[in-house]
Amino acid sequence: MTRSWSAYQGIYVHIPFCVHKCAYCDFASYQIYNDHIMADYTRRLVEEIRQWQPDLPIRTDATVYFGGGTPSVLPMGLLARIVDALKERGFWNCPAEATLEANPGTVDLEWLRACHQLGFDRLSLGIQSFQPAELAAMGRIHTADEAKEAIALARQAGFTRISGDLIYGYPGQTVDSVRDSLQQLLQTGVDHVSVYGLTVEEGTLVHAQLEKGQATLPSEEAAGAMYGLLMDELPKAGYARYEISNFARPGQESRHNQIYWHYDPYMAFGAAACRFNGKRRETNARSLVAYLKGEVPEREELTPEIRREELVFMSLRTSKGLSLTEFQERTGEDFFHIYKEGWEHCQKRGWIRQKGDRIALTSLGMQYGNLAFEEFL
Ligand code: SF4
Known part of the structure; x- marks a missing residue:
């Protein structure tokens, strides 16, 4: 399903x-x-x-x-x-x-x-x-x-x-x-x-x-x-x-x-709270005074490219990693076509592996977390 x-x-x-x-x-x-x-x-x-x-x-x-x-x-x-x-x-x-x-x-x-x-x-x-x-x-x-x-x-x-x-x-x-x-x-x-x-x-x-x-x-x-x-x-x-x-x-x-x-939509309430509906992020005022006054939240419309990148690096935080089928379903793109270079760099360094439909960081890749994520930006 x-x-x-x-x-x-x-x-x-x-x-x-x-x-x-x-x-x-x-x-x-x-x-x-x-x-x-x-x-x-x-x-x-x-x-x-x-x-x-x-x-x-x-x-x-x-x-x-x-x-x-x-x-x-x-x-x-x-x-x-x-x-x-x-x-x-x-x-x-x-x-x-x-x-x-x-x-x-x-x-x-x-x-x-x-x-x-x-x-x-x-x-x-x-x-x-x-x-x-x-x-x-x-x-x-x-x-x-x-x-x-x-x-x-x-x-x-x-x-x-x-x-x-x-x-x-x-x-x-x-x-x-x-x-x-x-x-x-x-x-x-x-x-x-x-x-x-x-x-x-x-x-x-x-x-x-x-x-x-x-x-x-x-x-x-x-x-x-x-x-x-x-x-x-x-x-x-x-x-x-x-x-x-x-x-x-x-x-x-x-x-x-x-x-x-998993980059799924979530609702959020309160000062500095950030919600995401799958396409847009809204962040409430961080300052308590501004929040109490009802200041309008900051809105960020996320382009398909930003959503694709965020989907990749949020998924790669997990040991299960990213499902290639889900990536295709959610972005309409082929992962290896889009991220050929990043994938190859990470693979050469032993930071990433593929198992069946999923790709995930190795424990070495997790240690270098941010450097590995940058390969997919
Ligand atoms: S001040 Fe301390 S207890 Fe409060 S949110 Fe920060 S880390 Fe947590």
Whole structure:
């Protein structure tokens, strides 16, 4: 059966508040907030959700993902209002998955139970490290013990699907400290792990610290060894790599994130939220003030060439890679005809392989990610 690419496959809701801005964070998140601002934000979010016609093409099992920021700072009453608005407008029917991002420093059993009762069935916890000095340097608001406790409380509340994030390549980290953090995370029994190499973004605290010589990045060799360690140890522990940065036990892959990598349409609400209908991208105002004022989203009409490129590099992020038949169906083009040179360059370097109808990056190709993607631009 040909898959429909016009229906929205997932719904994203952005909650842009955090208790404290982490030193490395460049996301649309604000440390300055209070009950009043959160209530205003929820009002505007509900208004935005209700602006959409109820007859939009949405899959009945469209996934739901509340990300941030820190959705777990939102009082339950406000969270429930957003969920109600999504249900009322047909965005939340029988989701194949409903994920909530949370910070281990902001959850308690009562809140987690209420979330589970609302219908969330997956929790994604930003943990980043289990080393006290690293957590302090990153500006995280939780301790290593609180991260473990959050996982235990989530289980008690009924969550069976829990993901944990780790960062590597952070100033002060060593191969041994990353190994220890990974072991501690695996001991909690989470079924999904995301690992992110630090990207130093201008405007972040860690960027300023590095500029002033107050912090030093691990050497390239050490960062490479951290990467190698994670790539070796996670599969050994039963977590298959299904995307450049994501590992899961069988059947525990994030269904929502796969929508992005499969280049399927998704709806999104909230400040800085970005939606895609298969042909056009719309991004809401990033600034909280502008979003609250109802500033018109930025629209980007995507040409067939841009869509083709994005389809290729989003698909190549995944271990499954790109189906050549789907590429033909979605673009009307033959992959090898369009990307002959890029394909040959990547193949010569051992970055890409073909297996039947699919082409995918090798683990070496994934290591060189961006360089490999550039071959298809
Ligand atoms: S908790 Fe997450 S979104 Fe908030 S500041 Fe830290 S990294 Fe950024």
